[in-house]
Amino acid sequence: MTISDVAKATGVSVGAVSRILNNDPTLNVREETKTHVRRTIAELGYSPNPQARGLRMSRSGTIAMIVPEINSPAFTAIILGAQKAARERGYSMLLGGIGEEGDDPQLPSRILARNQVDGFLISTGTQEKEQLAAVKTLGAPSVLVNRYLDESHPHVVLDDVRGVTAIVRHLIELGHKRIGFLGGLRRYLGTRRLAGYKAALKEAGLPFDPGLAIDSGYDRDGGERGASTLLSLANRPTAIFATNHLVAAGAIHEAHRQGFNVPKDLSVASFYDGPVAELLNPAVTSVLYPLDRLGYESVAMLVDILTGVTPATTSVIIPHDKIVVRASTGRAPTKISRRA
Amino acid sequence: MTISDVAKATGVSVGAVSRILNNDPTLNVREETKTHVRRTIAELGYSPNPQARGLRMSRSGTIAMIVPEINSPAFTAIILGAQKAARERGYSMLLGGIGEEGDDPQLPSRILARNQVDGFLISTGTQEKEQLAAVKTLGAPSVLVNRYLDESHPHVVLDDVRGVTAIVRHLIELGHKRIGFLGGLRRYLGTRRLAGYKAALKEAGLPFDPGLAIDSGYDRDGGERGASTLLSLANRPTAIFATNHLVAAGAIHEAHRQGFNVPKDLSVASFYDGPVAELLNPAVTSVLYPLDRLGYESVAMLVDILTGVTPATTSVIIPHDKIVVRASTGRAPTKISRRA
DNA sequence: CTGAAAGCGCTAACAT
DNA sequence: ATGTTAGCGCTTTCAG
Numbered sequence: 001m002t003i004s005d006v007a008k009a010t011g012v013s014v015g016a017v018s019r020i021l022n023n024d025p026t027l028n029v030r031e032e033t034k035t036h037v038r039r040t041i042a043e044l045g046y047s048p049n050p051q052a053r054g055l056r057m058s059r060s061g062t063i064a065m066i067v068p069e070i071n072s073p074a075f076t077a078i079i080l081g082a083q084k085a086a087r088e089r090g091y092s093m094l095l096g097g098i099g100e101e102g103d104d105p106q107l108p109s110r111i112l113a114r115n116q117v118d119g120f121l122i123s124t125g126t127q128e129k130e131q132l133a134a135v136k137t138l139g140a141p142s143v144l145v146n147r148y149l150d151e152s153h154p155h156v157v158l159d160d161v162r163g164v165t166a167i168v169r170h171l172i173e174l175g176h177k178r179i180g181f182l183g184g185l186r187r188y189l190g191t192r193r194l195a196g197y198k199a200a201l202k203e204a205g206l207p208f209d210p211g212l213a214i215d216s217g218y219d220r221d222g223g224e225r226g227a228s229t230l231l232s233l234a235n236r237p238t239a240i241f242a243t244n245h246l247v248a249a250g251a252i253h254e255a256h257r258q259g260f261n262v263p264k265d266l267s268v269a270s271f272y273d274g275p276v277a278e279l280l281n282p283a284v285t286s287v288l289y290p291l292d293r294l295g296y297e298s299v300a301m302l303v304d305i306l307t308g309v310t311p312a313t314t315s316v317i318i319p320h321d322k323i324v325v326r327a328s329t330g331r332a333p334t335k336i337s338r339r340a
Numbered sequence: 341m342t343i344s345d346v347a348k349a350t351g352v353s354v355g356a357v358s359r360i361l362n363n364d365p366t367l368n369v370r371e372e373t374k375t376h377v378r379r380t381i382a383e384l385g386y387s388p389n390p391q392a393r394g395l396r397m398s399r400s401g402t403i404a405m406i407v408p409e410i411n412s413p414a415f416t417a418i419i420l421g422a423q424k425a426a427r428e429r430g431y432s433m434l435l436g437g438i439g440e441e442g443d444d445p446q447l448p449s450r451i452l453a454r455n456q457v458d459g460f461l462i463s464t465g466t467q468e469k470e471q472l473a474a475v476k477t478l479g480a481p482s483v484l485v486n487r488y489l490d491e492s493h494p495h496v497v498l499d500d501v502r503g504v505t506a507i508v509r510h511l512i513e514l515g516h517k518r519i520g521f522l523g524g525l526r527r528y529l530g531t532r533r534l535a536g537y538k539a540a541l542k543e544a545g546l547p548f549d550p551g552l553a554i555d556s557g558y559d560r561d562g563g564e565r566g567a568s569t570l571l572s573l574a575n576r577p578t579a580i581f582a583t584n585h586l587v588a589a590g591a592i593h594e595a596h597r598q599g600f601n602v603p604k605d606l607s608v609a610s611f612y613d614g615p616v617a618e619l620l621n622p623a624v625t626s627v628l629y630p631l632d633r634l635g636y637e638s639v640a641m642l643v644d645i646l647t648g649v650t651p652a653t654t655s656v657i658i659p660h661d662k663i664v665v666r667a668s669t670g671r672a673p674t675k676i677s678r679r680a
Numbered sequence: 681c682t683g684a685a686a687g688c689g690c691t692a693a694c695a696t
Numbered sequence: 697a698t699g700t701t702a703g704c705g706c707t708t709t710c711a712g
Contacts (some may be wrong), residue, residue, distance in 0.1 A: 002688090002689055002690085003689065003690065003691095004689080004690095012698070012699085013698065013699040013700075014689090014690080014691090014699085014700090015691080015692080015698070015699060015700070015701090016697085016698055016699075018690070018691055018692085019691090019692090019698090021690095021691095022691080024691095024692090029697065029698075030697065030698090033697090033698085047453040047454070048689080048690070049395070049456065049688085049689050049690070050454060050455060050456050051391045051394040051395040051400065051456055051688085051689080051690090052395050052688070052689030052690040052691090052704090053689075053690055053691075054391040054690090054704095055389070055391040055392050055395050055688090055689080055690075055704050055705065055706090056689080056690045056691050056692085056703085056704055057690085057691070057704085058704075060391065061454075062434075062455075070410065070416045070419060070420070071413070071416050071615060073411070076410045076411050076416075079410060079435075079438070080410065080438055080439050083435075083436075083438055083439065083441070084439070084441075087441065092434055092436075092451075092454065092455050093434070093435065094402075094432055094433070094434055094435075095419075095423075095433065095434075095435045096423075096432075098419070098420055098423055099420050099423065099424070100424075101423070101424075101427065111432075113387040114387070114390060114401075114432065115390060115402075115432050116389065116390050116391055220615075220618065220619070245619075246619075249618075249619045252621070253621070256621070275411060275560075276616075276619065278560070278589075279560070279585075279586075279589045279616065279619060279620060280619060280620075280621065281592070281593070281596070281620065281621030342704095342705055342706085343705065343706065343707095344705080344706095352682080352683085353682065353683045353684075354683085354684090354705090354706080354707090355682070355683060355684075355685095355707080355708080356681095356682060356683075358706070358707055358708080359682090359707090359708090361706095361707095362707080364707095364708090369681070369682075370681075370682095373682095388705080388706070389704085389705050389706070391704085391705080391706090392688090392704070392705030392706040392707090393705075393706055393707075394688095394706090395688050395689065395690090395704090395705080395706075396687085396688055396705080396706045396707050396708085397688085397706085397707070398688075
């Protein structure tokens with residue numbers, strides 16, 4: 001079933017069929033033949049061979065999304081939004097980089113060579129520096145998703161600073177004066193969250209104690225270790241901000257293990273929000289982001305670039321939605337309780 | 341950078357280069373020229389255009405994986421294993437069907453038309469019946485992943501029956517006599533889990549009470565509703581088996597809400613195992629499956645079919661690993677406590 | 681053992 | 697307004 005079958009069946013030439021298929025605006029066809037051809041195509045169930053089309057037009061209609069993991073609830077939402085946008089625009093999405101594979105900074109160029117994708121959505125993993133550097137020399141357009149290289153390189157990020165400020169402000173409003181920070185501090189976005197934390201303290205006139213800001217990374221173990229450190233301080237915090245749900249889960253677990261009650265002795269609030277926030281016990285207060293929009297906007301921007309539309313800006317910032325208050329945060333204890 | 345560039349650079353014909361690239365066994369080339377061409381290819385950084393190759397060979401080297409969701413921890417593991425196997429065999433994976441998109445039973449054929457994928461890995465969602473029926477008429481090979489149509493259609497599944505039997509046995513060994521079942525009962529695999537549950541009761545000489553087997557579906561809400569029903573029974577169970585972690589989370593949440601202590605008043609055990617089991621509070625006892633192998637074996641089987649190798653069997657069954665005992669299960673209470 | 685050439689299905693430039 | 701045709705990059709048959 002090829003285009004020439006359609007041509008034969010309709011009695012027109014392949015060229016005409018092709019132009020009708022692609023709504024060629026320059027050279028027009030009689031309305032009559034147009035509908036006739038369209039009908040025949042539908043009857044025959046013909047659909048053009050994407051490889052031939054791709055070969056001819058040197059494009060594939062596929063974009064590759066590189067994510068370091070797929071376990072984290074945040075990524076699932078991002079991927080969902082990206083899928084939706086891609087489909088709406090007639091693109092397919094190839095998912096790569098998950099797990100060990102993601103450790104290879106050359107992955108994008110390998111994918112490019114092997115799959116002839118038109119462009120990339122990039123969320124780097126552990127090898128951030130090398131990976132982002134490699135992106136520059138890719139030879140294919142890319143949009144960074146929740147990552148940042150420089151202002152000129154297209155990226156879609158969250159308003160991390162404001163989001164963290166908002167949720168730390170929530171803790172401060174509950175009367176907390178000593179608030180721990182558990183997050184990544186090595187990557188650019190991690191440091192922006194710390195900046196948000198500092199901003200909230202500053203606007204409340206609270207001092208910043210570097211001993212309360214701990215590089216926990218982004219996993220559950222980091223949350224446990226970080227909470228352990230914080231809770232063993234002589235002047236321990238009464239609240240903790242965690243950079244995601246895994247870290248929050250680890251922190252809550254460690255607090256429980258040490259006999260603290262959450263939220264009576266220790267409030268815990270988390271960045272992001274999603275199904276996992278509800279699964280934890282207690283359910284975790286967190287700042288809600290439309291993470292699917294993060295994925296959606298990334299694809300929109302990439303497709304603009306691919307189709308020659310100059311995007312309005314190289315920097316899209318997704319604002320946070322609201323603070324979802326759940327059982328993990330409460331008023332600061334009037335006096336610091338002894339460890340149970 | 342095309343194959344004829346390589347031919348020119350090396351002084352041989354394109355045909356020769358192609359044969360060397362593909363290790364053509366029939367027509368051999370001098371060892372000397374072979375290495376020379378190989379070196380030049382490496383120097384030039386040439387890699388063949390997948391679209392042209394695909395057009396010529398009418399294959400794309402891409403397989404589509406259709407999963408209904410990506411939130412569930414089980415799927416992430418399956419996808420990971422599938423990715424690994426695909427990469428090892430030189431295939432790329434296109435992910436589709438996530439979210440609303442998955443409601444369309446015609447999705448596979450649409451993907452086939454649009455993307456010329458070589459084959460499918462299928463895990464249906466809500467529209468199981470229609471979707472599995474559509475698979476039959478696809479015109480491309482497919483392997484069902486954790487789904488079942490009939491013995492002749494290639495599938496990779498878990499030993500659900502034995503796995504459930506094992507974990508229910510664990511509950512029975514803890515002294516529980518009345519054990520609730522929360523799972524899906526409409527799909528084939530759901531009923532197999534129920535069969536495993538019955539088998540465990542039977543081998544222990546316990547009666548099967550239909551009132552204890554509840555169709556909870558597979559989400560958190562179902563877990564809550566199911567637990568609510570079970571806990572309001574006059575003769576309520578002292579333990580519950582949940583078909584996955586979301587259902588387990590809902591059940592635990594509902595138990596807590598009603599003032600029951602887990603595991604003192606109620607033990608909860610879950611199917612699967614994974615990171616989420618640790619996040620819950622209490623952490624959930626569950627039966628461990630190598631879910632990545634489920635994905636891995638599915639791809640292996642599909643690629644066998646694609647490459648003309650007749651698979652040894654159309655039915656691969658992944659055995660469970662072991663019961664991971666965590667805090668959510670304990671000895672049956674000696675006397676049923678009143679609701680707090 | 682190696683080169684030449686046909687042709688996979690499509691689009692776009694050029695004819696008519 | 698429609699038809700013809702070259703050629704995208706590759707593999708593979710057929711000659712040599």
